[in-house]
Amino acid sequence: MLPSVALVGRPNVGKSTLFNALTRTRDALVHDEPGVTRDRHYGVCRLEGERPFVVVDTGGIAGDEEGLAGATARQSRAAAEEADLVLFVVDGREGASSLDDEILRWLRKAGRPVLLLVNKTDGLDARAALAEFARYGFADTLAVSSAHRQGIDELFDTILERLPADSDVDVPEEDPERVRIAFVGRPNVGKSTLVNRILGEERMIASDVPGTTRDSIAVDLERDGRKYRLIDTAGIRRKGKVDAAVEKFSIIKTLQAIEHCQVAVIMLDATEGVTEQDASVLGAVLDAGRALVVAVNKWDGLSSYQREQTEALLSRKLAFVQWAEAVRISAAHGSGLRELFKAIHRAHASATRQFSTAEVTRALEIAYEASPPPVVRGHVAKLRFAHPGGENPPTFVVHGSRLRTLSASYTRYLENFFRKRFKLVGTPVKFVFKEGE
Ligand code: GDP
Ligand code: GDP
Numbered sequence: 001m002l003p004s005v006a007l008v009g010r011p012n013v014g015k016s017t018l019f020n021a022l023t024r025t026r027d028a029l030v031h032d033e034p035g036v037t038r039d040r041h042y043g044v045c046r047l048e049g050e051r052p053f054v055v056v057d058t059g060g061i062a063g064d065e066e067g068l069a070g071a072t073a074r075q076s077r078a079a080a081e082e083a084d085l086v087l088f089v090v091d092g093r094e095g096a097s098s099l100d101d102e103i104l105r106w107l108r109k110a111g112r113p114v115l116l117l118v119n120k121t122d123g124l125d126a127r128a129a130l131a132e133f134a135r136y137g138f139a140d141t142l143a144v145s146s147a148h149r150q151g152i153d154e155l156f157d158t159i160l161e162r163l164p165a166d167s168d169v170d171v172p173e174e175d176p177e178r179v180r181i182a183f184v185g186r187p188n189v190g191k192s193t194l195v196n197r198i199l200g201e202e203r204m205i206a207s208d209v210p211g212t213t214r215d216s217i218a219v220d221l222e223r224d225g226r227k228y229r230l231i232d233t234a235g236i237r238r239k240g241k242v243d244a245a246v247e248k249f250s251i252i253k254t255l256q257a258i259e260h261c262q263v264a265v266i267m268l269d270a271t272e273g274v275t276e277q278d279a280s281v282l283g284a285v286l287d288a289g290r291a292l293v294v295a296v297n298k299w300d301g302l303s304s305y306q307r308e309q310t311e312a313l314l315s316r317k318l319a320f321v322q323w324a325e326a327v328r329i330s331a332a333h334g335s336g337l338r339e340l341f342k343a344i345h346r347a348h349a350s351a352t353r354q355f356s357t358a359e360v361t362r363a364l365e366i367a368y369e370a371s372p373p374p375v376v377r378g379h380v381a382k383l384r385f386a387h388p389g390g391e392n393p394p395t396f397v398v399h400g401s402r403l404r405t406l407s408a409s410y411t412r413y414l415e416n417f418f419r420k421r422f423k424l425v426g427t428p429v430k431f432v433f434k435e436g437e
Helices: 015-023 071-082 098-110 126-131 152-162 191-199 244-260 276-288 304-317 337-351 357-370 408-421
Strands: 004-008 029-031 040-045 053-057 085-091 114-119 141-143 179-184 218-223 226-232 263-269 291-297 325-328 382-390 395-401 430-435
Touching: 004 015, 004 071, 015 040, 015 053, 015 085, 015 114, 015 152, 040 244, 040 276, 053 244, 071 098, 085 098, 085 152, 114 126, 114 152, 126 141, 141 152, 179 191, 179 244, 179 337, 191 218, 191 226, 191 291, 244 276, 263 276, 263 337, 276 291, 291 304, 291 337, 325 337, 357 382, 357 395, 357 408, 408 430
Parallel strands: 004 053, 004 085, 085 114, 114 141, 179 226, 179 263, 263 291, 291 325, 395 430
Antiparallel strands: 029 040, 040 053, 218 226, 382 395
């Protein structure tokens, strides 16, 4: 569904720099574990017109006393073993080291497809840098500079060629009537409890014990005459004695579920507010452009004073997704579920609403007349017409001239205007600007 690429290498070869170059995320999903010196980072690489893939910065393998048997190394290895493609990153400036040799040995044992990436080749003779590693015997090698984004486009092409194609996977026909929803969120917010409630049977086991429901499953259900496919995720375990490979699996599962759903329901624990990890999961939903409902769970556990406090906190922390509905629920007691499903439905309807070119152009004209773009250094953008450009999220293609001078705040204005005019709730809205015509 969503293939993964793991970055493996010793410290300081430039893996994080490369991770940023590939994902352009500020908001990586971070997995930290006790006893591990460096966290794994997960991001999704989205290229125009290409299938997205997950990038995992495995953290790195140090040559210190921990060595290859250390916790960091172990979890790096676990991540690499799950990956569809491993990028073995080495330093073109320093050349091959004995630690590189060691990493290579276990990479061979892991048996995953590997691409050797010689980094930091800015200002170097790329051929000479590659020759330094020729004895590793890789057919697949590439010289890049992550810091200067040199060779990154070629790297993208190579990655996309090497990853399993969509057609290699059996994708079941989607029933257009069936709304695909995913409950996502960090561990212990109550995802399994909610899913149990909804299904009304012990199909999953909810419990305090971390690691009981680690596999993701999809379940079809009907509720109030409407059809849903529930893509459940194991969520993101932060603590606990869960096996590293299994934990990593679940972050990827979460990203996959987000990718595969139409409406993501992000669950929060009302007793804990909005944590950093909640924000990263939210970021992943926004990056994917999915419709969004916030389910604030464990509302039953709050006193009325705490409820007031929590309301204030939520509206502050969720101000950047004001368009999303937040529903207070108690998965344990089954309260708020009717409201939750109504919100899911509204979000889905907005996300998949069909527009005509006429109504979209009309909306643009009214927005433009009410407030034309400001003059920027003597230039002013002209907006001519618009047409629909797709659903989930609703996309509007705006044609005009000098569109580059449009500010982020003007785009935001258009977005809010369209949202209001078309009564769009629970979904991001995307604008694409096209110069000319
Ligand atoms: P990691 O430990 O493997 O994640 O390495 P980092 O991404 O933290 O990079 C280690 C150092 O190498 C940093 O000082 C980076 O700025 C530098 N670096 C990373 N990529 C490049 C590159 O392409 N060229 C050069 N000259 N330096 C780089
Ligand atoms: P998951 O890791 O997100 O799947 O979370 P679980 O469903 O396993 O729930 C974690 C813990 O929170 C369990 O102890 C649940 O009993 C508890 N819990 C779940 N929903 C609620 C709720 O609505 N109210 C309260 N008070 N506790 C809940």
